[in-house]
Amino acid sequence: xENIDDFMRQKFDSDDPQERFEFQEEYWEQAQALLERxxxxxxRRVWYFLLLVLAMALxxxxxxxPWGDGALxxxxxxxxxxxxLSENSENQSAxxxxxxxxxxxxxxxxxxxxxxxxxxxxxxxxxxxxxESIQRERNRSASFVSEKPSKGTQxxxxxxxxxxxxxxxxxxxxxxxxxxxxxAAGRNTISSPAAQSAxxxxxxxKKIENTSSAIANPPTTTPPITNPPITTPPITNPPITTPPITTPPxxxxxxxxxxxxxxxPIPEPALVPLKPWIxxxxxxxxxxxxxxxxxxxxxxxxxxxxxxSSDTMGRWAGWAIGLFGKYRLNKNWSLMLGIQERFVPGFxxxxxxxxxxxxxxxxxxxGFKREEWKRETRGxxxxxxxxxxxxxxxxxxxxxxxxxxxxxxxxxxxxxxVESSLEAAKTTVKKFTKGDTKPYNQTYFSGxxxxxxxxxxxxxxxxxxQYRFTPVLKSLGEGVANKGLGNxxxxxxxxLF
Amino acid sequence: xxxxxxxxLAAQNGDxxxxxxLYRSCFPLLMAVCMRYRRDKQDAVSALNNGFLKIIxxxxxxxxxEVPFEAWIRRIMINTVIDEFRREKKWRELTVFTEHIERAxxxxxxxxxxxxxxxxxxxxxxxxxxxxxxxxKVFNLFAIDGFSHHEISDLLGMSEGTSKWHxxxxxxxxxxxxxxxxxxx
Numbered sequence: 001x002e003n004i005d006d007f008m009r010q011k012f013d014s015d016d017p018q019e020r021f022e023f024q025e026e027y028w029e030q031a032q033a034l035l036e037r038x039x040x041x042x043x044r045r046v047w048y049f050l051l052l053v054l055a056m057a058l059x060x061x062x063x064x065x066p067w068g069d070g071a072l073x074x075x076x077x078x079x080x081x082x083x084x085l086s087e088n089s090e091n092q093s094a095x096x097x098x099x100x101x102x103x104x105x106x107x108x109x110x111x112x113x114x115x116x117x118x119x120x121x122x123x124x125x126x127x128x129x130x131x132e133s134i135q136r137e138r139n140r141s142a143s144f145v146s147e148k149p150s151k152g153t154q155x156x157x158x159x160x161x162x163x164x165x166x167x168x169x170x171x172x173x174x175x176x177x178x179x180x181x182x183x184a185a186g187r188n189t190i191s192s193p194a195a196q197s198a199x200x201x202x203x204x205x206k207k208i209e210n211t212s213s214a215i216a217n218p219p220t221t222t223p224p225i226t227n228p229p230i231t232t233p234p235i236t237n238p239p240i241t242t243p244p245i246t247t248p249p250x251x252x253x254x255x256x257x258x259x260x261x262x263x264x265p266i267p268e269p270a271l272v273p274l275k276p277w278i279x280x281x282x283x284x285x286x287x288x289x290x291x292x293x294x295x296x297x298x299x300x301x302x303x304x305x306x307x308x309s310s311d312t313m314g315r316w317a318g319w320a321i322g323l324f325g326k327y328r329l330n331k332n333w334s335l336m337l338g339i340q341e342r343f344v345p346g347f348x349x350x351x352x353x354x355x356x357x358x359x360x361x362x363x364x365x366x367g368f369k370r371e372e373w374k375r376e377t378r379g380x381x382x383x384x385x386x387x388x389x390x391x392x393x394x395x396x397x398x399x400x401x402x403x404x405x406x407x408x409x410x411x412x413x414x415x416x417x418v419e420s421s422l423e424a425a426k427t428t429v430k431k432f433t434k435g436d437t438k439p440y441n442q443t444y445f446s447g448x449x450x451x452x453x454x455x456x457x458x459x460x461x462x463x464x465x466q467y468r469f470t471p472v473l474k475s476l477g478e479g480v481a482n483k484g485l486g487n488x489x490x491x492x493x494x495x496l497f
Numbered sequence: 498x499x500x501x502x503x504x505x506l507a508a509q510n511g512d513x514x515x516x517x518x519l520y521r522s523c524f525p526l527l528m529a530v531c532m533r534y535r536r537d538k539q540d541a542v543s544a545l546n547n548g549f550l551k552i553i554x555x556x557x558x559x560x561x562x563e564v565p566f567e568a569w570i571r572r573i574m575i576n577t578v579i580d581e582f583r584r585e586k587k588w589r590e591l592t593v594f595t596e597h598i599e600r601a602x603x604x605x606x607x608x609x610x611x612x613x614x615x616x617x618x619x620x621x622x623x624x625x626x627x628x629x630x631x632x633x634k635v636f637n638l639f640a641i642d643g644f645s646h647h648e649i650s651d652l653l654g655m656s657e658g659t660s661k662w663h664x665x666x667x668x669x670x671x672x673x674x675x676x677x678x679x680x681x682x
Binding site: 003004005007008009010011012015017018020021023027028030031032034035038039 | 517524525528542607609613671675
């Protein structure tokens with residue numbers, strides 16, 4: 001050995017630590033606690049990532065996809081919407097509306113105009129043989145029943161047709177029962193065979209055989225033993241009360257009511273508190289300072305918003321600025337109410353209403369003079385009152401709620417160009433001119449959901465998606481769908497006190 | 498240290514029993530490293546557990562064919578200890594403090610064979626712990642664990658000159674103490 005370095009290295013290299021350091025179970029318990037905490041943390045991170053992906057997907061949905069087309073195809077949806085839009089139109093008759101709904105129906109057979117959806121279903125779902133048998137039985141019953149069927153009986157007939165068309169489904173038994181009861185009551189002699197014909201089992205066939213005798217006999221003389229399934233007295237089931245199952249769901253025009261937004265599901269591991277007995281010298285996660293025990297908070301909010309493209313100009317950037325008040329209900333929940341001004345970009349009204357361009361050209365002996373006015377809608381200003389519920393956990397918060405809004409003003413820009421043969425074109429642009437508010441809906445309702453991250457005790461960052469259920473414009477014209485409007489926002493909230 | 502690859506795989510996949518077995522196997526080696534760098538046993542165990550957590554987390558990156566497992570976990574342990582030391586951020590004050598330490602140089606050369614016979618590792622560990630923390634770390638890294646001054650300067654955020662100074666200071670101190678120790682032993 002030449003120096004202390006070699007001496008030390010040699011001593012430590014030749015050392016056998018097995019003898020010196022005895023393993024104790026206590027050490028492993030500490031290490032195990034550390035490992036468990038890290039695993040919980042990692043699991044939580046995975047959940048947060050999934051939540052983030054979900055939030056991103058939601059945002060993408062708000063941005064890219066149109067809202068709630070439902071189960072119907074897009075064309076069908078447009079037809080429906082156009083139908084609903086033109087509901088108040090006097091020019092469109094009831095027959096036209098029903099034809100829009102009952103597309104591809106060869107024979108509506110809706111003489112009294114009471115059911116528009118039931119008949120095409122029957123046409124589509126009922127086999128031809130059943131149709132014929134119904135017709136045959138109808139003819140036969142006409143000879144047996146002497147009195148004229150009342151209006152209620154007709155309705156019942158329609159209802160029973162609807163029942164019969166669902167005979168293939170699980171409701172076949174119920175249909176058969178209802179038909180037999182009506183046969184027993186002598187009120188309807190048509191639907192029973194149709195319903196029973198839809199039931200392929202032997203019992204159904206027996207019922208068919210019994211039908212003719214049941215029709216011929218008065219209801220009081222019908223022996224109950226011949227028709228075992230009849231258990232309910234006919235009086236308890238009046239024929240008018242057609243059950244709602246008669247209309248199959250496939251052809252009901254589905255209204256595009258958007259599903260309400262719900263809070264994100266909170267994963268279970270995220271709620272598990274850190275175990276206090278874990279020994280660690282330094283906390284892995286940054287400990288946030290507790291919020292002051294204060295119920296009320298008041299502050300400013302400002303956000304930039306990206307809207308679905310609103311018009312041909314492709315404007316999408318809007319903003320919202322205002323005040324908010326927050327009331328803390330308990331440790332995790334709070335309510336927030338605000339008032340803010342919202343700027344929605346674009347949305348030029350239809351040409352016929354208020355925003356035309358105009359050109360006047362005058363010709364003189366020495367030349368010409370041309371004046372051109374052009375008015376363009378830059379956006380709409382709303383007064384909005386949002387109300388939301390917030391859930392907090394550490395610096396994070398999730399929120400969801402609704403907002404009502406009122407149109408304050410329409411911001412137009414005017415471009416005036418004058419040009420003549422003696423001087424070059426001169427253009428004047430006024431960016432803030434008031435526009436006509438008549439083509440727009442004056443109030444609206446919207447729903448939103450988002451997240452908030454508290455940077456410190458005063459300032460927090462928030463991001464949320466919002467969907468406005470009320471369309472911006474009152475109408476876009478015949479046959480054009482006027483939908484709601486989605487947007488995403490990113491902004492800051494500053495708590496003043 | 499011969500470890501079953503299946504054990505490593507199971508420990509990597511979160512099998513608690515395998516992790517426990519691995520912990521027992523690695524404990525003496527890691528404890529020896531920690532005791533050289535830390536002040537007391539409790540500190541050393543705490544550092545060891547943090548290092549073991551890193552070992553478990555990085556088991557998938559371990560390549561059996563390239564590095565012996567022993568060297569690999571030793572390196573992770575040293576990095577963990579140095580990271581913790583750096584995070585404490587007390588070393589700057591302690592560095593200032595070291596300048597006031599009296600540098601005692603032995604008058605006579607040390608008989609290393611005699612020192613080897615009379616002093617065991619525990620004695621030497623105790624001597625190392627008597628050094629100022631920064632000097633202790635630098636000397637450990639340079640003299641025993643084989644780091645260069647350049648690497649040490651990177652690890653501890655100091656210049657190479659400072660690193661050399663710490664090593665020189667540690668040598669002088671240790672020689673003086675060793676001589677005293679084996680003379681009195």
